[in-house]
Amino acid sequence: MTNKELLYVEDALGHESIMKNCSVKASNQIKDPTLSSYMKELETLHNNLFNNFLNLL
Secondary structure (H helix, E strand, O other): OOHHHHHHHHHHHHHHHHHHHHHHHHHHHOOOHHHHHHHHHHHHHHHHHHHHHHHOO
């Protein structure tokens, strides 16, 4: 993996980590069950994307 590719993966890991953390906070704060459930789905999605990028290393 080139240095440029490694920087891209590290950047993507950071973005996915932020999105996952935001999804967790939002799902815990939202009172509407439907919206909270959707945020939990987003949390799972971003967690999976984070793991996929991590597996590239």
